[in-house]
Amino acid sequence: MPQVKMTVNGKPASGEVEGRTLLVEFLRENLGLTGTHVGCDTSQCGACVVHVDGKAVKSCTMFAAEAEGSEVLTIEGVAAPDGTMDAVQQAFQDHHGLQCGFCTPGMVMSARALLADNPTPSEAEIRDYLEGNICRCTGYHNIVKAIMAASGQDVSTIAAQ
Amino acid sequence: MYAFDIERPTTLAEAVKHMAASEENQALGGGQTLIPTLKQRLASPEKLISLTGIDEIRGICEDDAGRVCIGAATTHAEVVAGAGAYPALAALAGNIGDPAVRNRGTIGGSLANNDPSACYPAAALGSGATIVTDKREIAADDYFEGMFATALDEGEIITEVKFPVPQKAAYMKFEQPASRFALVGVFVAKYADGVRVAVTGASEEGVFRWSEAEAALAADFSAGALDELSLSGDNMISDLHGSGDYRAHLVGVMTKRAVTAAG
Numbered sequence: 001m002p003q004v005k006m007t008v009n010g011k012p013a014s015g016e017v018e019g020r021t022l023l024v025e026f027l028r029e030n031l032g033l034t035g036t037h038v039g040c041d042t043s044q045c046g047a048c049v050v051h052v053d054g055k056a057v058k059s060c061t062m063f064a065a066e067a068e069g070s071e072v073l074t075i076e077g078v079a080a081p082d083g084t085m086d087a088v089q090q091a092f093q094d095h096h097g098l099q100c101g102f103c104t105p106g107m108v109m110s111a112r113a114l115l116a117d118n119p120t121p122s123e124a125e126i127r128d129y130l131e132g133n134i135c136r137c138t139g140y141h142n143i144v145k146a147i148m149a150a151s152g153q154d155v156s157t158i159a160a161q
Numbered sequence: 162m163y164a165f166d167i168e169r170p171t172t173l174a175e176a177v178k179h180m181a182a183s184e185e186n187q188a189l190g191g192g193q194t195l196i197p198t199l200k201q202r203l204a205s206p207e208k209l210i211s212l213t214g215i216d217e218i219r220g221i222c223e224d225d226a227g228r229v230c231i232g233a234a235t236t237h238a239e240v241v242a243g244a245g246a247y248p249a250l251a252a253l254a255g256n257i258g259d260p261a262v263r264n265r266g267t268i269g270g271s272l273a274n275n276d277p278s279a280c281y282p283a284a285a286l287g288s289g290a291t292i293v294t295d296k297r298e299i300a301a302d303d304y305f306e307g308m309f310a311t312a313l314d315e316g317e318i319i320t321e322v323k324f325p326v327p328q329k330a331a332y333m334k335f336e337q338p339a340s341r342f343a344l345v346g347v348f349v350a351k352y353a354d355g356v357r358v359a360v361t362g363a364s365e366e367g368v369f370r371w372s373e374a375e376a377a378l379a380a381d382f383s384a385g386a387l388d389e390l391s392l393s394g395d396n397m398i399s400d401l402h403g404s405g406d407y408r409a410h411l412v413g414v415m416t417k418r419a420v421t422a423a424g
Binding site: 002018019020022041042043046049055056057058061062063065066068110113114129131132133 | 165166192193258262341
């Protein structure tokens with residue numbers, strides 16, 4: 001089987017993969033990074049969003065071989081090494097941005113990609129950006145609120161739910 | 162998925178060689194349609210030839226004729242950021258799928274697949290674009306041959322798409338709310354020598370030009386010029402999301418909205 005090499009969360013990672021091995025399978029099964037979730041496996045739900053070379057992608061809809069030589073960031077690489085959460089993670093905790101937590105890794109990775117592009121998004125821009133991330137607890141209000149808070153904006157105007 | 166190998170060539174010449182090696186080999190763009198198709202075992206290639214590592218078919222520029230030329234392996238997100246010279250095209254690209262899909266999906270992949278509800282076929286046909294392959298140039302009018310069917314030969318690879326920039330243009334998509342594909346999408350573009358109206362999502366024959374609307378708009382580029390026109394629902398897609406008659410009606414509505422938006 002062919003070898004694939006990439007950098008995952010700042011560390012070199014390599015392994016043998018089949019052509020059909022998805023990036024999410026490589027992350028979860030070869031590297032044991034199970035924070036990235038597989039929800040729908042049809043590229044609709046966004047639970048598997050990771051960053052590849054700084055761009056948010058659905059890791060269930062990309063082959064591991066396509067990430068050869070890339071820099072991959074997963075939810076495990078977001079907090080500081082001592083476990084201190086980053087601003088988006090902390091805001092999700094502060095604003096109850098998760099219920100069952102299944103969609104959360106993808107939500108956090110998408111939110112970070114949004115804030116990298118647009119540091120102070122409006123509520124409408126956040127909702128638009130999260131089009132490809134589904135929360136089946138329907139906890140969207142607090143997710144949106146958390147992302148606004150993470151961007152340093154006043155969240156008192158967001159409808160309380 | 163059935164098992165297959167993946168090749169990641171870095172030059173077009175290598176990719177062409179891989180494609181010629183076997184009829185069972187399949188080109189892979191961003192994979193946002195092909196990977197779900199493989200998961201459903203609707204395709205079983207021997208080898209996938211990934212085109213996204215080929216720098217020479219990626220990127221956006223303008224040619225001497227003022228056309229916006231987009232490399233086939235350019236992602237939708239890169240078109241949003243880089244096709245400022247053709248704002249209606251950049252806006253269309255920015256409303257395909259979702260942000261993560263736009264970071265992977267490519268214009269060449271979309272046009273090679275020719276999904277009857279995809280957005281890019283409407284832009285290419287509505288702009289009278291030229292589809293460049295490793296072998297030849299194909300006018301958009303000769304390229305689209307029905308649902309998922311194109312003029313591409315076995316193993317032929319799209320390398321670039323050249324869009325003449327119109328005086329005015331807009332794309333209006335009525336989204337199927339679950340998939341966000343176009344239930345009906347209409348691309349209207351006004352050029353010095355005429356108006357083009359391309360419709361996606363509606364017809365059983367895939368993307369098509371609405372020639373009656375083009376003639377009416379050439380005489381009077383206003384939504385009101387379309388008041389007397391209607392399309393038959395007979396050859397329109399009819400499914401649980403909408404009947405053929407409903408789609409035919411939507412074509413008229415979305416064309417008017419596109420004309421208004423184009424200004």
